[in-house]
Amino acid sequence: MSAATEIAAMQGGTAAGPAGPRLFAAGAAAGMAAHLAAYGEVPRHGRDWSLAEELEASGLTGRGGAGFGAWRKFAAVDHARRPNRYVPRTGGPVLIANGAEGEPLSFKDASLLHNAPHLVIDGLVAAAAELSAGSVFIYAGAANLAPVAAALAERADARHIALVEAPDTFVAGQASAVVNFLETGRALPRDLAARLAGSGFKGRPTLVHNVETWAHTALVARYGAGWFRTAGTPEDPGTRLVSVTGNVPSEVVLEVPGGAPLDSVLASAGVGSDAVSAVLVGGYHGRWVRPDGVVLSAAAAAGSTPAGGAVRPGAGVLHVLGHGRCGLAATAAMVDYLAGQSARQCGPCMFGLPALADVMGRLAAGTGGPGLVREVERLLALVAGRGACHHPDGTVQLVHSALETFADDVRRHLAGQCQEAAPAGGAVR
Ligand code: SF4
Structure with a gap:
């Protein structure tokens, strides 16, 4: 154990962490030696120290999209795992590091898994110890699991971590879809994301965090909440x-x-x-x-x-x-892609999103009449809040923001003056 982390262990995690980049402080494709040289070992804390309390004090929020307080999920699983005369528990809680990253414009999780896999593993190891976890999974695309497998082979404290290859779909990274995939092999969202902490994988308390959230958890476990808050703002620390x-x-x-x-x-x-x-x-x-x-x-x-x-x-x-690119054309291509990514379980999502994509495509192409915007708004109202998961609402938010931000472009398109032809459907990059 390095001197810095030895002090951190004694003080409950208050040693100084990296002053510059936090998550990539060990450099590119960091193996165990570079990782330990940059961060030291995860300190073994005493009984008077709680990772849950440290996470709460840190203000760390989930880095996968929803932005909930990381400690809330942690505390909910901690509560649910305790013996309860109404709900018999078997097997201990389940921890999942979600690196599925189905979002076409995102590659930060891939970068993290390739360059700092040990930090993600450290977060899982620290939480597994505190929660007495029964099962631990890292879920990601095949290309991003390879560096994680190499990292696991370098250490003896993470043999309980299993790797699961995620399918390459937009909704495969939703928390309930992750659990569904682990149970059934089908990465389809379920209407129970809010209850995973109480009853997730095979009915066990389940904590699903984005891989970046686990990496920050590892740093909070090492250096403490006070250090974590030395970056960012009081409202959005780290x-x-x-x-x-x-x-x-x-x-x-x-x-x-x-x-x-x-x-x-x-x-x-x-x-x-x-x-x-x-x-x-x-x-x-x-x-x-x-x-x-x-x-x-x-x-x-x-x-x-x-x-x-x-x-x-x-x-x-x-x-x-x-400048010179059309925001409506870009949005229409995204909605077209999102319509194709519906898990086809809920009618408003299955039928409403393709209809929305069609109308947005006509608006972007400048081929519709003056009633197109009203038709877009009608369809938005039809699908909003009507899915088992967040997919329709996320799409509605995208289109609403396009209508607001590109209001001048909407007027021009309705007058047949598009500055850029609408691209064919598919992901924008
Ligand atoms: S809202 Fe859409 S993506 Fe979500 S579960 Fe229903 S059909 Fe699937």
């Missing part, structure tokens, strides 16, 4: 990874502090604000914004596109739309 795509010099993953101004994040990706028309924040289930004065914060209010306010980063996706 750092997060963002995937930057679109009209950029090169696609890149950045680690940015909570509350970061969007224009400074784009500048770090080599994008000047005068080159940007709009940015899709949060991915295909996110929202379009004009970047001026916008900050990325998990504490942002849901439900509207801010003008110079805070916007939720969701799964950490920033897709840049340069």
Whole structure:
């Protein structure tokens, strides 16, 4: 154990962690030796120390999209695993690191699993010890499991972790779809995401976190909540990874502090604000914004596109739309893709999203009549809140934000003046 982590262990996790990049401090494709040199070992804490309490004090939120407090799920599983005369428990809680990343514009989880797999494993190992977990899984695409398998082969404390190959679909990363896949081999969402902590995989208390959330958990276990809060803002502490795509010099993953101004994040990706028309924040289930004065914060209010306010980063996706590109055409292509990704279990999702994609395509192509916007709004109202999972609502949020942010373009399209032909359907990159 390094001197720094020895002190951390004695003080309940208060040693100084990396001052620069947190998640990639060990460098590219870090093996165990580089990992330990950068971070030291995960300290074995005493009985008077609680990872759950440290997570609560840290303010860490989930980095997979929803942005819930990480400690809330942790505490719910901790509560549910305790002996209960009404609900017999067998097998202990289940921990899952979700790296499925079905979002077409996201590759930050892939980057994390390739470069810092030991940090993800450390988070799972620390939580498994505190929760007396019975089963631990890492769920990700085949290409991203390979570096994790190599990392597991380097250590003796993680032999209980099983690797599960995730299918390459948009909804395969939803928490309930992950559990469904582990149980049945079908990555279809279920209407029970909120109850996984109480009864998830085979009825056992189940904690599903994004792989980045587990990596931050490992750092909180090492260095404590106080250190975690030395980056970011009081409302959105710590750092997060963002995937930057679109009209950029090169696609890149950045680690940015909570509350970061969007224009400074784009500048770090080599994008000047005068080159940007709009940015899709949060991915295909996110929202379009004009970047001026916008900050990325998990504490942002849901439900509207801010003008110079805070916007939720969701799964950490920033897709840049340069001047001369049509936001309606880009949105229409995304809705077309999302319609094809419906799990076809709920009528409004199965039939409503293709209808929405059709109308958005006509709007983007400038071939519809003046009633198109009303038709879009009718379809949005039809599918909103009508799915077993978040897929329809995420799509509704995307389209609402496009109608707001590209209101001038909507008027031009209705007058048959599109500046860019609508691309064929499919994922935008
Ligand atoms: S809302 Fe759509 S994606 Fe979600 S479960 Fe229903 S059919 Fe599947």
